Amino acid sequence: MPTKKIAISSFWPFDASATARLQATAPGYQLLDLSKHPSDAQLSECEILFGNANMETIHKMTSLKWVHLQTAGVDWYVDPKTGVPENVMLTNSSGAYGISIAEHMLTVTLMLLRHAAGYVAQQQQHMWKNIGSAKNLYSCNVTVVGMGDIGGRYAELCHAMGASISGVVRTPRISTPEYVKNLFTTSQLEAAIQNADIVALAMPGTNETQGLFSRHILSKMKKGAIIINVGRGSAIDHDALADLLQNGHLGGAALDVTTPEPLPTESPLWDMPNVIITPHVSYGGRDTTFELIFEKFLQYFADYQQGRPFERVVDRKAGY
Numbered sequence: 001m002p003t004k005k006i007a008i009s010s011f012w013p014f015d016a017s018a019t020a021r022l023q024a025t026a027p028g029y030q031l032l033d034l035s036k037h038p039s040d041a042q043l044s045e046c047e048i049l050f051g052n053a054n055m056e057t058i059h060k061m062t063s064l065k066w067v068h069l070q071t072a073g074v075d076w077y078v079d080p081k082t083g084v085p086e087n088v089m090l091t092n093s094s095g096a097y098g099i100s101i102a103e104h105m106l107t108v109t110l111m112l113l114r115h116a117a118g119y120v121a122q123q124q125q126h127m128w129k130n131i132g133s134a135k136n137l138y139s140c141n142v143t144v145v146g147m148g149d150i151g152g153r154y155a156e157l158c159h160a161m162g163a164s165i166s167g168v169v170r171t172p173r174i175s176t177p178e179y180v181k182n183l184f185t186t187s188q189l190e191a192a193i194q195n196a197d198i199v200a201l202a203m204p205g206t207n208e209t210q211g212l213f214s215r216h217i218l219s220k221m222k223k224g225a226i227i228i229n230v231g232r233g234s235a236i237d238h239d240a241l242a243d244l245l246q247n248g249h250l251g252g253a254a255l256d257v258t259t260p261e262p263l264p265t266e267s268p269l270w271d272m273p274n275v276i277i278t279p280h281v282s283y284g285g286r287d288t289t290f291e292l293i294f295e296k297f298l299q300y301f302a303d304y305q306q307g308r309p310f311e312r313v314v315d316r317k318a319g320y
Helices: 016-025 055-059 098-113 116-124 149-160 186-193 215-219 238-246 288-306
Strands: 005-009 030-033 046-051 066-068 089-091 141-145 164-169 182-185 198-201 226-229 252-255 275-277
Touching: 016 030, 016 288, 046 288, 066 288, 098 116, 098 149, 098 198, 098 226, 098 252, 098 275, 098 288, 141 149, 141 186, 149 164, 149 198, 164 186, 182 186, 186 215, 215 238, 238 252
Parallel strands: 005 030, 005 046, 046 066, 066 089, 141 164, 141 198, 164 182, 198 226, 226 252, 252 275
Antiparallel strands: none
């Protein structure tokens, strides 16, 4: 009789400690490390996948019952034709990234407000020169588009530093967090951004968010405002963004995500002193983020063994 298997495909090293913890929780399962290129026969015995594998590999897992993604984003896994089969339960790691990504967002926000990139460039040239007046986050109007775990934590951090927060959500909410002054829906996007000094995007990649920040919407932003994107690059018209930065309408941008990725070397965004580009790394590292992901998986695995419903499964139609 084939041995039940849990396939492991981890962004971070799945070390001896993690292996021991999972093995103790799942004594009836064999762990299969996908980085060691197992055979098709071994893949066919996988009942559970922890992590993100390519779809060709997933489709070879003919015994698969459940996939728990290490990512919060599910874009490539919910395609009705090529994604994870409908009869396979799909969960993600939403809720594990807020701490790390919100800290990244706060970092680049302060860097842009205080011309940090320009001073680093000057330091490399041994130049002592005042670039110009810095801005304080205190009293800024910050609009956060996407008020889930990531956007919500960033909003809390900015509020704690004295900023006034507006949030943008997909559908109306019954209650508003105490740190949010105004709450809008995406249909009210223009009103939500028009007075914002900072607009931060923390949205999943869906049909609804693709191209949401078009040239028209970007042009409605306040003159001198900065924009931050940690969701999906597809949400922003990059050509329009470059134009509005070059003509001075926008004051700066911080992009951890682009379309495509990597950002093409010929993009003018690379050479703009008021743009910070990071290569989709805001999610952090092995310390906090992975531990939160792994704890969530272990919690879900206990539910799986007991036949209990998961706390949350991916809404394939909504795309998150």
